[in-house]
Amino acid sequence: MLAESLPEDGKVAAAELRHQDLRNGLSLLTKSPSDQHFAAVVMPHLDDAYALAHWLAGNSADAEDIVQEACLRALRGLDRYAGGNARAWLLTITRNAAFTWLARNRPKALVVTEDIEALAPADGAPTPEVALIEKANAAAIELAIGALPPPFKETLVLRDINGLSYHEIADIIGVPLGTVMSRLARARGLLMADFGSPEAK
Amino acid sequence: MSTGNEILLTQAAIDGELDAAGMLDFENRLAGNASLAAEYGRLKTLREVMRRELVKPVAPPALRQRIAAMAAPSIAPRVARAAPPWQAMAASAILAAGLGGASTWVALQPTIQGTNLADTLIADHKRGLLSGQPFDVASSDRHTVKPWFATRFALAPKVVDLAAQGFPLAGGRIDVIAGAPSPVLIYRHNEHFISLTALPAQTASPPQALVIEGYSVQVWRDGGTDYWAISDIDPAELSKFRQLFEAAAKAGSEKNG
Numbered sequence: 284m285l286a287e288s289l290p291e292d293g294k295v296a297a298a299e300l301r302h303q304d305l306r307n308g309l310s311l312l313t314k315s316p317s318d319q320h321f322a323a324v325v326m327p328h329l330d331d332a333y334a335l336a337h338w339l340a341g342n343s344a345d346a347e348d349i350v351q352e353a354c355l356r357a358l359r360g361l362d363r364y365a366g367g368n369a370r371a372w373l374l375t376i377t378r379n380a381a382f383t384w385l386a387r388n389r390p391k392a393l394v395v396t397e398d399i400e401a402l403a404p405a406d407g408a409p410t411p412e413v414a415l416i417e418k419a420n421a422a423a424i425e426l427a428i429g430a431l432p433p434p435f436k437e438t439l440v441l442r443d444i445n446g447l448s449y450h451e452i453a454d455i456i457g458v459p460l461g462t463v464m465s466r467l468a469r470a471r472g473l474l475m476a477d478f479g480s481p482e483a484k
Numbered sequence: 485m486s487t488g489n490e491i492l493l494t495q496a497a498i499d500g501e502l503d504a505a506g507m508l509d510f511e512n513r514l515a516g517n518a519s520l521a522a523e524y525g526r527l528k529t530l531r532e533v534m535r536r537e538l539v540k541p542v543a544p545p546a547l548r549q550r551i552a553a554m555a556a557p558s559i560a561p562r563v564a565r566a567a568p569p570w571q572a573m574a575a576s577a578i579l580a581a582g583l584g585g586a587s588t589w590v591a592l593q594p595t596i597q598g599t600n601l602a603d604t605l606i607a608d609h610k611r612g613l614l615s616g617q618p619f620d621v622a623s624s625d626r627h628t629v630k631p632w633f634a635t636r637f638a639l640a641p642k643v644v645d646l647a648a649q650g651f652p653l654a655g656g657r658i659d660v661i662a663g664a665p666s667p668v669l670i671y672r673h674n675e676h677f678i679s680l681t682a683l684p685a686q687t688a689s690p691p692q693a694l695v696i697e698g699y700s701v702q703v704w705r706d707g708g709t710d711y712w713a714i715s716d717i718d719p720a721e722l723s724k725f726r727q728l729f730e731a732a733a734k735a736g737s738e739k740n741g
Contacts, residue, residue: 321555329551333543347547354551410522416529421537442499443534449501464492471495475526478533 325357328370331445332377338440339381341429345388353380374445375455378437385433393433411479419478427477435470442467490520498527553620601661601683602691602712606699608659608668609679609714619655619670629656633667641667641682641709644732651678651725671725678715678725685710695719702726706733 332353337346353376357364364372385393419427428436434456441452453463490513496502497510514521543551612619621632626643633640633656645653650673657668661683669680685708694701700722702713711729715722 322552326548326552329543329548330540333547334541337541343541343544346541347544350543350547351550354554358554411526413522413525413529416526416533419533419537421539424534424537443531444538444540449496449499464495465488467499468488468491468495471527471530472491475530478530479526 321358321361324361324364324369325354325373328373329354331370332373334444335374335377335437335440336381338428338444339378339385339433339437345384349381349384350377352384353377356380368451371447371451371455374441374447378441378455382433411475413479415479416475423478424474427474430477431470431473435466435473438463438466439470439474490517491523494520494524494527498524498531602694602696602701602714604661605659605679605681605712605714606696606701608661608681609677609699612657612668612670612679613677619657621657622655624653624655626653629653629669632656636665637667641669641680641711642706642733642736643669644729644736646671646725646728646732649728650674651728673715673717673721673725676715676717678713678717678722680729681712681714683710683712684708693719693723704730706730 329350333346333350336349336353337343340346340349353373356376356379357373360376382393428439431439437456438452441447441455442449447455449460449463449467453460456463458466493502493510493513497507502510514524621629623629623632624647626645630640630643633643636658643653643656647653651671654670654672654677657670657679658665659668659681660666661681667682669682671678671680685705690703690705690710690712691701692703694703698716700713700715700717700719702719702722702725704711704726711726713722713726713729715725717725
């Protein structure tokens with residue numbers, strides 16, 4: 284399509300263009316602007332994307348698949364990235380890719396039967412003890428976070444692992460700020476109940 | 485027992501989401517409310533425990549490399565789809581100009597010769613196959629591969645279509661030979677790959693055919709360019725590939741004037 288459809292006058296311009304190309308030769312040897320853009324926007328936040336995917340999927344092999352898919356989407360959508368918070372942008376894509384992946388591969392994990400927005404702590408539940416929470420180790424915490432329903436899990440991970448603000452989390456998940464706060468409280472409440480109740484030990 | 489709102493407020497205080505006025509108000513409340521203070525203590529402990537125990541997962545180096553490599557193949561379709569006329573013309577001009585004559589590319593190329601060079605090219609060929617991604621741009625369409633090189637090299641290598649003869653184009657790659665980026669075309673033959681590297685012609689005439697470590701090597705010169713074909717296919721097959729490529733390249737340059 285390029286060489287074959289070249290009209291006669293293409294040859295006239297050829298010498299001139301070639302000259303310019305030779306001068307540009309050095310800069311052409313380096314990566315194109317689009318590569319640099321992708322590198323600048325996506326690469327610095329790869330660990331954050333991977334951490335989120337790892338917690339949502341629960342293992343590294345699936346997390347790699349999710350991050351790879353997310354980066355493909357990011358690359359395709361790079362034209363639409365309007366500047367601003369690159370980390371939140373990539374995490375939004377990663378989060379969506381993770382849930383698409385979960386829906387396809389582990390549909391049961393996404394079924395949440397209870398009313399997830401209800402905040403009321405269960406009456407009569409023992410008050411978690413600080414001393415017991417203090418003793419929780421990595422394995423117990425990972426197990427407890429892994430057992431959280433996905434909406435709580437992603438909110439907790441975005442806050443406590445990725446270190447995002449409430450506003451950023453609300454933007455990424457696409458829910459009101461109040462919902463972020465209540466999900467976070469529920470997630471933490473479940474963790475504390477898990478570690479802090481005497482019968483758990 | 486703290487109310488729902490008090491829990492949210494406590495949490496916001498822990499997370500640093502309250503402004504100065506909100507924080508002052510919260511501290512006043514905390515002083516006079518034992519259950520709120522207990523909730524505050526629990527949440528604070530939870531946060532400390534999580535910080536102490538949890539290690540943030542880090543992207544494995546292999547994943548990082550795959551993602552970094554991802555940017556390269558995306559260029560070709562974009563250029564092919566949205567090339568403005570001047571760009572199409574520039575690409576054509578490079579092809580029409582061929583590879584003869586002096587260029588910055590030649591000037592950049594330090595000298596390594598003979599079997600040393602063959603060893604280097606075989607190593608690159610093997611590494612390409614081992615990585616599971618023998619090309620940076622994957623396409624059987626030479627009109628995708630040519631512009632992809634054209635955006636990276638002042639003088640792109642000749643790209644010919646040999647699919648009908650049993651050597652379909654698989655893609656393109658950039659290897660660094662003696663410190664200089666060099667274009668590599670990848671052709672497929674049955675289940676095997678052929679790496680075809682275009683290098684500026686050296687003064688000494690290169691060896692024509694070699695077999696090193698079971699790899700067949702064919703070298704030929706076209707104007708100012710040496711073509712090095714590396715593959716694990718039979719030497720006779722690679723020789724046939726060379727003849728087909730030379731014939732097609734000759735026909736192509738005659739057509740383009």
